[in-house]
Amino acid sequence: MALEHLFQGSALNAVDAKGRVSIPSFLRGVIERRGDARTIVLAKHESFPCLSAYDPAYAALKHAKLERLLEKEETNADAQLEYQQRNLMAFAATEEVPYDSSGRILLPPLMRRKGQIGELALFLGTGETFQIWNPELLLKDPRIPDDLKDIARFRLDERGASA
Amino acid sequence: MALEHLFQGSALNAVDAKGRVSIPSFLRGVIERRGDARTIVLAKHESFPCLSAYDPAYAALKHAKLERLLEKEETNADAQLEYQQRNLMAFAATEEVPYDSSGRILLPPLMRRKGQIGELALFLGTGETFQIWNPELLLKDPRIPDDLKDIARFRLDERGASA
DNA sequence: CGTTATCCCACGAAAACCCATTGTATCCCG
DNA sequence: CGGGATACAATGGGTTTTCGTGGGATAACG
Numbered sequence: 001m002a003l004e005h006l007f008q009g010s011a012l013n014a015v016d017a018k019g020r021v022s023i024p025s026f027l028r029g030v031i032e033r034r035g036d037a038r039t040i041v042l043a044k045h046e047s048f049p050c051l052s053a054y055d056p057a058y059a060a061l062k063h064a065k066l067e068r069l070l071e072k073e074e075t076n077a078d079a080q081l082e083y084q085q086r087n088l089m090a091f092a093a094t095e096e097v098p099y100d101s102s103g104r105i106l107l108p109p110l111m112r113r114k115g116q117i118g119e120l121a122l123f124l125g126t127g128e129t130f131q132i133w134n135p136e137l138l139l140k141d142p143r144i145p146d147d148l149k150d151i152a153r154f155r156l157d158e159r160g161a162s163a
Numbered sequence: 164m165a166l167e168h169l170f171q172g173s174a175l176n177a178v179d180a181k182g183r184v185s186i187p188s189f190l191r192g193v194i195e196r197r198g199d200a201r202t203i204v205l206a207k208h209e210s211f212p213c214l215s216a217y218d219p220a221y222a223a224l225k226h227a228k229l230e231r232l233l234e235k236e237e238t239n240a241d242a243q244l245e246y247q248q249r250n251l252m253a254f255a256a257t258e259e260v261p262y263d264s265s266g267r268i269l270l271p272p273l274m275r276r277k278g279q280i281g282e283l284a285l286f287l288g289t290g291e292t293f294q295i296w297n298p299e300l301l302l303k304d305p306r307i308p309d310d311l312k313d314i315a316r317f318r319l320d321e322r323g324a325s326a
Numbered sequence: 327c328g329t330t331a332t333c334c335c336a337c338g339a340a341a342a343c344c345c346a347t348t349g350t351a352t353c354c355c356g
Numbered sequence: 357c358g359g360g361a362t363a364c365a366a367t368g369g370g371t372t373t374t375c376g377t378g379g380g381a382t383a384a385c386g
Contacts, residue, residue, distance in 0.1 A: 006219075006226060008204070008254045010273075014377070018331085022376050026259070047247065103375075106331075124255035127226050131255075143244060147207065148251055154273050177367070181341090185366050261342090266365075269341065332383075342373070353362070 003058070005033045007125035012135065012155035014120060019112065020104045021121050027130055028103055031055040040105065042132075043094040044114040048141065050133040051115035056096065058128060063091075120159075122152060168196045170288035175298060175318035177283060182275065183267045184284050190293055191266055194218040203268065205295075206257040207277040211304065214278035214295040221291060225253060283322075285315060 011024040023031075023040065031040065035057035045052040070083045099105045107117065115132060122133040135152050138144055174187035186194075186203065194203065198220035208215040233246045260268045270280065278295060285296040298315050301307055 004223070006223060006254065008222070009258045010255050016378070020377090025375060047243070100333080102377085104377090124251065126250045127254045143248070145248055145252060148256055151256055151273065154276070158272070179367065179369095181369095183367085188365060263342070264344090265367085267367085328386090330383105330385075332381100334379105334381075336379085337377085338375105339377105340373105340375080342371105344371080345369090347368080348366085350365080351363090354360090356357105356359090 003034065003061075003128055005030045006127045007130040008127070009125045010151055010155060011123045012120055012152075012159060013123065015107060015112075015117060019107050019109070021107055022102070022104050023099055024123050025103060027123060027125065028099070034058070039096055039098045041094050041096050042108070042111045043089075044111075045131060046089075048131070048133075048143070049116060049137050050131050051111055051117070052129055053132055054129040059091075059094075063087075120156075122155065124148075168193045169290045170293040171290070172286075172288045173314055173318060174286045175283055175315075175322060176286065178270060178275075178280060182270045182272070184270050185265070185267050186262055187286050188266060190286060190288065191262070193288075197221070202259055202261045204257050204259050205271070205274045207274075208294060211294070211296075211306075212279055212300050213297070214274055214280070215292055216295055217292040219259065222253075222257070222259075226250075229253065283319075285318065287311075 007027055007030050009024070009026050011026075013022050013024065015021050028038075031037065034055050037056045039056055040053050041056060041059050043052045066083060066086055070079065095108050095111055097105045097108060107121075111117075116134050116137060117132065118134055118136070120135055122135040122138060124131045124133065133152075135156060138152050139149055170190055170193050172187070172189050174189075176185045176187065178184050191201075194200065197218050200219045202219055203216050204219060204222050206215045229246065229249055233242065258271050258274055260271060262268045270284075274280075279297050279300060280295065281297055281299075283298055285298040285301060287294045287296065296315075298319055301315050302312055
């Protein structure tokens with residue numbers, strides 16, 4: 001199921017007083033090439049303290065994948081439960097938000113809290129999806145490779161922020 | 164996954180005041196034969212102080228490989244984390260840049276710093292990918308074969324640069 | 327009414343685009 | 357074989373467009 005267009009690159013954008021953030025144009029480009037939506041889906045990342053984001057087309061793909069997994073193990077009660085749980089996470093625990101003509105979304109308060117996003121949002125492409133981080137949390141996380149932290153520091157410097 | 168067209172050869176091009184560099188036409192030829200993109204992907208080389216570059220088709224291949232590895236060990240928590248880390252390095256720590264009709268890219272400041280590229284950029288084909296070096300650093304590196312350094316010196320002479 | 331979400335416009339910086347020049351390798355024709 | 361013309365690559369510079377961002381006006385909602 002290799003997707004043709006992949007999310008790649010990094011950017012650090014400001015969250016303004018109203019809670020608005022620009023989605024970097026190179027990520028929007030991928031979203032619009034994958035489908036014709038001008039919308040992103042947000043979720044809490046399953047293992048990192050950040051948000052996971054993708055386009056509606058990818059959400060549909062993910063759903064299909066889950067379905068197939070279920071059919072394989074239809075008799076297994078544990079598998080049934082796991083399916084229910086994952087399905088809930090994939091849809092109930094996500095929010096879909098449109099971006100406007102200038103490429104900005106209004107970061108929903110729930111997600112902003114879940115991702116602990118402050119005044120700065122660090123966008124990281126990860127292929128099929130991308131992540132949105134509070135840069136300070138990324139720098140603190142021991143699981144993040146140093147080379148990537150260097151990039152985060154560079155993005156902070158670029159902007160004049162210390163850290 | 165042997166790719167049909169391979170990067171080979173060397174060239175030394177200037178980085179201008181705006182940070183633009185021409186991608187040598189013999190490398191562009193390979194990129195455009197591999198896919199129809201007019202785009203290259205840049206990353207810090209994992210062991211040399213230079214940049215590694217390739218085409219988007221190669222990036223997609225690399226991604227598919229990672230995916231397959233993951234599916235084999237879906238239950239293993241360590242494998243999950245390692246997958247996340249590799250994915251971050253492969254996509255967040257890279258930048259995709261298009262080249263214009265005259266074959267130039269705008270070398271992103273992040274990559275320019277990571278690769279320590281100054282006013283001159285030495286391009287070296289290495290088969291599936293190619294490298295972009297600061298020629299001075301290549302000449303200094305003890306791991307580089309003398310024959311290759313001779314080539315670098317030749318390219319510098321050609322241009323009138325001393326070194 | 328006061329508070330919150332949408333929409334619209336405005337600005338500065340950066341990036342993409344277009345055009346012009348140079349140098350070099352190639353080709354054609356005398 | 358030589359010399360001029362041609363095509364393309366690399367580079368420099370100027371101009372236009374886009375992107376990220378702030379602020380205000382308008383509309384919805386409690």
